[in-house]
Amino acid sequence: MNVYDSDRMSGLLESQGYQLEKDIRKADVVLINTCSIRDKSEHKVLSLLGELRPLKQKNPNKVFGITGCVGQRMGRTLLQRVPHLDLVMGPDAIDRIGGLVGTVLNEGKRVLDVNFDADRKKTYSQPSVVHRxxxxxxxxxxxxxxxxxxxxxxxxxxxxxKSRPIAEVISDVRSFVEKGTREITFLxxxxxxxGKGTSESLAQLIEQADQIEGLERIRYVTSHPRDLGEDLMAQFGHVSKLCPALHLPFQSGSDSVLKAMSRLYTQSQYLEKIERLRHYCPEIALSADIIVGFPGETDADFKETLKVLAEVEFAGVFMFKYSPRPGTRAVSYEDEVPESVKDERLYQAQALVHSILDRQNRALIGSKTHVLIESLDKKGKCFTGRNPHGKIVHVFNAGMACVGKTIEVEITEANGSNLRGFYVGAPRTIREDGSLSSPSVSQAPN
Ligand code: SF4
Structure with missing residues (x-):
């Protein structure tokens, strides 16, 4: 979501005549978009601001701003703590960013905007920003x-x-597709x-997006096990563009920890959803989030988490140690789990997940899959994309003409959570240094 928000802010500013400058030393305005989901990310933001102070000393006209959830959470305190900060704004102020930056630049004022939408409506609109x-x-x-x-x-x-109307979302999807997008992930x-509180729903949106010519893949994130209804699960069985992949966080396998987290489901209810999903789409790749070391989590509770990990065999799991966040209810919970125990549990969970992933990925060697090529990798050695199950695949004999296209790839290697393979049909030439040549543009699919 923050990647999307950053892109949106840059699009809104570009539409007002600003230009994107990635070199922090040359930029007139430096905006740091932040996440406050974990304590560590907040510390990183504060230390980064400290590192940037010399740039402000060198050029007092340079504008520094904090956007996103740390801005929202800390608000005025941030302006007080960091004298060289000019702008603090929350996620709900994104559509106002042009005016806020303008006020700092033109009037030399320090600006704070952490206001939420004041109305109680269940819908909202946002200007379309499809600049690239x-x-x-x-x-x-x-x-x-x-x-x-x-x-x-x-x-x-x-x-x-609050939800955006389907018509507005579909119009944005069409604009993306016209500019070359082939896969959309709804956030x-x-x-x-x-659509809660309106007559619209996610299932309806997916059905309409499925009809858009030129769009090949639909994904969505993040689901909540309690709110994932039968209609949404059934769509994995019959909506052709809906990718067979779903991120469904379970956080803990222990019913008592789930209760303390107020997650509103039990382990068996979660596993029932998994069964239903696999009933509709046996090949579905499931991923999840877990938190280890929530206050009061015993060894027996943690074993329940390991049990779910082993039973479901996820295609990917984001694993975190519990991190208390000021203002949340769990901060006041006693019975904190010692850091060393959290470390040990995280290690155990990671070892289990990695061994499952390793086995899953090795089983794919020799198989073929369809990869939407997104880009040349940073080192320029291969092209990278995802298959319908959301697995990252590095392709070694694709060409630039493949970017934005879906190509058939034979998996030849499994490396950690990534897969490597070759574009089926493109001839491979082995150079003297042992590397493989790319096919010419004409060998790329249309
Ligand atoms: S469902 Fe729970 S974990 Fe997810 S965003 Fe809402 S409060 Fe946070």
Whole structure:
């Protein structure tokens, strides 16, 4: 979501005549978009601001701004603590960014905007910003969250749930597709409840997006196990452009920890959803988030988490140690788990997940898959994209003409969570140094 927000801010500023400058030393305005989901990210922001102070000393006219959830959470305190900071704004102020930056530049004022939408409507609109389109794009369709999981800062930094109308979202998808996008990932903190309080729903949006000519793939993130309804699960069985992949965080396998987290489901209810999803789409790749070391988590609780990991065999898991966030309910919970125990549990969970992933990926060697090529990798050695299951695949004999195209790839190697392979049909030439040549443009698919 922050990648999308950053892109949107840059698009809005570009539409007002600003130019994107990636060299922080040359830029007139430096905006740092932030996340406050974990304590560590907040510390990083403060230390980065300290490192940037010499640039302000050298050029007092350079504008520094903090955007995103750290700005929302810390607000005025940030301006007080960091004298060389000119602008602090939250995620709900994104559409006002041009005016806010203009006020700092033209009037020399320090600016704070952490206001949420004042109205109580369940819908909102945002100006379309489709200034450039990558093969795979994110698109926010709703904001906020009405759940209050006891560890989570999101409802405090992004407010209550509000959805964009389907017509507005579909219009943005069409604009992306016209510019070359082939895969769209709809974003929402609690996306299954998209349309809540209106007559629209996520299932309806997916059905309409499925009809868009030129769009090849649809994904969405993030789902909540309680809100993932039968209609949404069934779509994995019959909506042709909906990728067979779903991120469904479970956080803990222990019912008592889930209760303390206020996650509103039990382990068995979560596993039932997994069963239903696999009923509709046996090949579906499932991924999840877990938190280890939540206050009160015992060894027996943690074993339940390992049990779910082993039973479901996820295609990917984001694993975190519990990090207390000021303002959330869990901060006041006693019975904190010692850091060393959290470390040990994280290590155990990682070892289990990696061994499962390793086995899954090795089983794919020799198989063929379809990869939407997104870019040449940073070192210029191969092209990178994802298959329908969301696995990253590095392709060694593709050409620039493949970027933005879906090509058939034979998997030849599995490396950690990544796969490597060759574009089927393109001749491979082995150079003297052992590297493989790329096919010519004419060998790329149309
Ligand atoms: S559902 Fe997700 S975003 Fe909402 S409070 Fe819970 S963890 Fe946070």
């Amino acid at each position: 389109a990558k093969p795979s794009e994110f698109l926010t369709i709703m904001k906020g969250c009405d759940h209050f999981c006891t560890y989570c800062i999101v409802p405090f930094t992004r407010g209550r749930e 929402g903190q609690n996306i299954n409840t998209y």
